[in-house]
Amino acid sequence: MSSSTDPFVSSQSQPERKPANMHPARAATRAVHGRVPRRGHGAPLLAPIVQGATFVQEEPGAACAHTYSRASNPTVAELEDRLGAFEDALPALAFASGLAATQVLALACLSAGDHAVVGAASYGGTVRLFAQILAPLGIRTSFVDASDARAVATAIEPRTRLVLIETPANPALSLADIAAIAAVTRGSGALLAVDNTFLTAAIQRPLDLGADVTLYSTTKWIEGHHATIGGALVTRDEALRTRLAFLRKSLGCIQAPFDAWLTLQGLKTLALRMEAHSEAALRVARAAHGHPALARVIYPGLDDFPQRALALRQHRGGHGGIVTVDLAGGRAAATAFVRALRVVTLAESLGGVETLATHPETMTHGDVPPAQRAATGITPGLVRLSIGLEDPEDLVDDIVGALDVAHDVVHDAVYGAASTAAGEVTNVG
Ligand code: PLP
Numbered sequence: 269m270s271s272s273t274d275p276f277v278s279s280q281s282q283p284e285r286k287p288a289n290m291h292p293a294r295a296a297t298r299a300v301h302g303r304v305p306r307r308g309h310g311a312p313l314l315a316p317i318v319q320g321a322t323f324v325q326e327e328p329g330a331a332c333a334h335t336y337s338r339a340s341n342p343t344v345a346e347l348e349d350r351l352g353a354f355e356d357a358l359p360a361l362a363f364a365s366g367l368a369a370t371q372v373l374a375l376a377c378l379s380a381g382d383h384a385v386v387g388a389a390s391y392g393g394t395v396r397l398f399a400q401i402l403a404p405l406g407i408r409t410s411f412v413d414a415s416d417a418r419a420v421a422t423a424i425e426p427r428t429r430l431v432l433i434e435t436p437a438n439p440a441l442s443l444a445d446i447a448a449i450a451a452v453t454r455g456s457g458a459l460l461a462v463d464n465t466f467l468t469a470a471i472q473r474p475l476d477l478g479a480d481v482t483l484y485s486t487t488k489w490i491e492g493h494h495a496t497i498g499g500a501l502v503t504r505d506e507a508l509r510t511r512l513a514f515l516r517k518s519l520g521c522i523q524a525p526f527d528a529w530l531t532l533q534g535l536k537t538l539a540l541r542m543e544a545h546s547e548a549a550l551r552v553a554r555a556a557h558g559h560p561a562l563a564r565v566i567y568p569g570l571d572d573f574p575q576r577a578l579a580l581r582q583h584r585g586g587h588g589g590i591v592t593v594d595l596a597g598g599r600a601a602a603t604a605f606v607r608a609l610r611v612v613t614l615a616e617s618l619g620g621v622e623t624l625a626t627h628p629e630t631m632t633h634g635d636v637p638p639a640q641r642a643a644t645g646i647t648p649g650l651v652r653l654s655i656g657l658e659d660p661e662d663l664v665d666d667i668v669g670a671l672d673v674a675h676d677v678v679h680d681a682v683y684g685a686a687s688t689a690a691g692e693v694t695n696v697g
Contacts, residue, residue: 366485369499380406450478488619546586
């Protein structure tokens with residue numbers, strides 16, 4: 269390559285590398301190397317785990333990068349820098365859980381007398397936090413259908429300080445149009461937060477679409493191996509970040525160094541994994557589509573997905589690893605289905621290399637009022653599948669095979685008695 273086309277080589281006569289602290293341009297590179305690549309002869313390639321509560325200070329009052337690990341810690345800070353760099357934002361704030369991040373976000377925006385607008389189709393723990401913990405503190409919440417930007421606009425009141433949407437929403441995968449809702453919240457005095465847990469910034473970039481802050485359960489795709497619980501908030505707003513950091517320190521819910529270190533390793537492969545999860549999810553969704561045991565297969569990559577145009581506009585490079593199936597035979601069919609799975613495991617989470625099945629009505633959304641569950645499409649037969657990194661053919665065989673079993677079980681329950689009775693009559697005859 270000639271010096272004029274090599275981006276690392278200057279055109280001066282004395283060729284010279286770009287400075288070691290150059291900012292790599294693309295998100296996947298930043299996820300691997302951070303904003304400032306590690307340099308130094310003999311330096312560890314991986315950021316070390318700084319396991320410790322406190323830090324040496326040489327004299328009272330002197331500025332110190334880290335003083336106490338409830339406020340900040342070097343390993344956590346390394347993760348935060350990469351998470352922020354991944355979406356062209358300030359260093360993120362990492363939390364002990366996704367719900368700790370949601371709680372800090374809520375308390376940063378809302379005091380007694382204030383009002384929040386939250387997507388009705390949100391993770392059950394989010395609904396519980398606003399309905400059962402914040403309501404008694406005098407913070408009112410309207411749960412609205414966030415797939416309708418006009419419904420969000422109508423719900424905004426003079427005291428609305430936070431609009432929190434989840435897209436795709438958990439577990440029925442309805443989408444919210446982030447740009448349209450940002451147009452509504454802009455200038456309203458309310459902050460727009462997007463729970464981007466289901467897709468991550470590898471697929472969807474809410475801050476580019478006008479959101480003020482993104483929220484993550486890093487427990488899921490970001491850490492990606494079902495090994496930790498964690499959360500994160502990402503923003504480009506310096507004042508908001510300072511307020512969030514103050515609340516995190518005051519409430520005591522920062523992520524632990526070892527969990528942050530594991531999350532950091534997960535982040536490095538996030539872009540690649542999201543591609544693989546998305547491809548495998550599409551194969552599973554197509555294979556399950558039309559199965560007689562199913563009332564619906566919901567996946568934004570399917571042609572019959574109700575908000576297909578928005579999915580194509582808002583997602584890039586795939587639609588994530590969640591496929592939701594609705595068994596026509598209700599709870600009995602869902603139970604027969606999950607019992608028959610051999611590769612897929614029934615468990616309460618998503619986003620890792622192992623494929624999981626979750627029954628939202630009895631698991632993740634058990635605390636959501638039944639009417640709100642019904643209104644957001646959570647039927648007794650709904651099963652959420654988080655597609656992992658097993659061979660997709662094994663997943664298709666396992667899932668379609670279990671659907672066959674569920675179909676037979678329900679069919680026998682409905683028609684079995686009648687055919688047995690008919691059989692007895694025939695035998696007697
Ligand atoms: N947001 C979404 C979309 C989730 O699915 C979850 C957990 O399932 C959370 C937030 C809360 O995260 P955590 O379980 O890490 O507290």
